[in-house]
Amino acid sequence: MSNTSLITHLRFVGFAMPQLEEQRAFYSKEWGLTEVTEKDGVYYFAAEGSPEPYVLRLRKDDKKRADVISFGTASRSNVNLLAELLKLDGVKVIHEPCELSTPGGGYGVRFFDLDGRVVEVSAEVAPREHRELASGESIPARLSHCVVNSPNPQATVDWYEKYLGFRVVETLHIHGRTLMWFMRCSHPQHHVFAVGNGPHVAMHHVSFDMRGIDEFLRGVGRLQRDGNELIWGPGRHQTGDNAYGYFQDAAGNTVEYTAGMSQLDDAWKATEGDLSDPAVLDVWGTSNAWGEHVMRSHFNTPDEGLFVAPPL
The missing domain is CATH 3.10.180.10 (2,3-Dihydroxybiphenyl 1,2-Dioxygenase, domain 1)
Incomplete structure (x- = not known):
């Protein structure tokens, strides 16, 4: 290994x-x-x-x-x-x-x-029988990535690099402060994990991949019609090139529908993004503004189970 x-x-x-x-x-x-x-x-x-x-x-x-x-x-x-x-x-x-x-x-x-x-x-986990989603089917096809918050983000990034072998592919900055570290594993997907610079330890968001952009938009629309607040989106991040639509689950965790994330080849190099450029957050320019409401959702509430193993 x-x-x-x-x-x-x-x-x-x-x-x-x-x-x-x-x-x-x-x-x-x-x-x-x-x-x-x-x-x-x-x-x-x-x-x-x-x-x-x-x-x-x-x-x-x-x-x-x-x-x-x-x-x-x-x-x-x-x-x-x-x-x-x-x-x-x-x-x-x-x-x-x-x-x-x-x-x-x-x-x-x-x-x-x-x-x-x-x-x-x-x-060696046994696979489940699954199916190809149909055109227009607006449910998650798979789990895409998750992002965590840390009050000590650089140390957390270093820890995941050292023990799990993740590699930073992109960082996001604003006014000289690093806010996000995106990390890849051996899979070519741009990132499967990321660390956010947050006030406390918490889950930032969990993201689910849709069949395509059409199914992504149908899913975002379906959730809104059913009364779920769209926290941020629909837009497309420059980082990873993936579409985004963020909601909250029944316990207040932020969850995302996404589609179209980029794949990295062997010649990839780590990059940096400046969040003062609105295109870094949303290349489409279709999303609602990124601000305090979005950040509160992504900060989440402090995790109440640190250094305590779950019973199962």
Whole structure:
């Protein structure tokens, strides 16, 4: 295993919150995921176009938190080598590499990152039967990426580079301050993970890829017609070249419909973007303005589960 080829993709994100039933209804009836199973109070949701057994898991808790962020790797030997490196450097491992009992099984390890988030890396997860989405079908095809907030963003970026092999492909700046670090894994997708410069540790947003731009716009419109507030969008970021439309789920986490993200070849070089240029945020010029309302949504509320492992 080379460190820079460790992570192949983002598998799933887990949330815990008091409003479990409201969350289940939002993600299945509004957002367009498929609730596939429940086990020990955890509900698992798949994206119809994805081979992952699930891309989202929900659990009821008195406190709101991001339960776990899970990444894929190519082999169980990668999992073992990662665990050895983590333990050698004193990183707190939640559970040693083991067979997983979650849908799809597999072999994985869990640990805390620098900020106290729970991270899982797994291999040999059995794929789910999935299908090609039809033209015009405005539901998520797959999980695209997630972004976290950190009050110590550069240290968090360095941590993910060191242990998980992520590489910074682009940073966004304004008035001399860096606000965002976009990071790629071994997959050519522009980014599957990013770190935002935030006031506290929290999930910034979780993004779901649509079949195409038409389906993206249909999805944004459908959610608005159903009474969901469009926080920001529809537009197209210069960073990653992806379309964006941001909403909030029933617990106040920001979630995104996206489409069209760029793929990087072997000749890619890290770039910088200046947020004082409005085209960096939205090359189309169709979105509502980026401002305090958008930033409040993206900052989210402080994660209440840091350095505490979820029960499942």
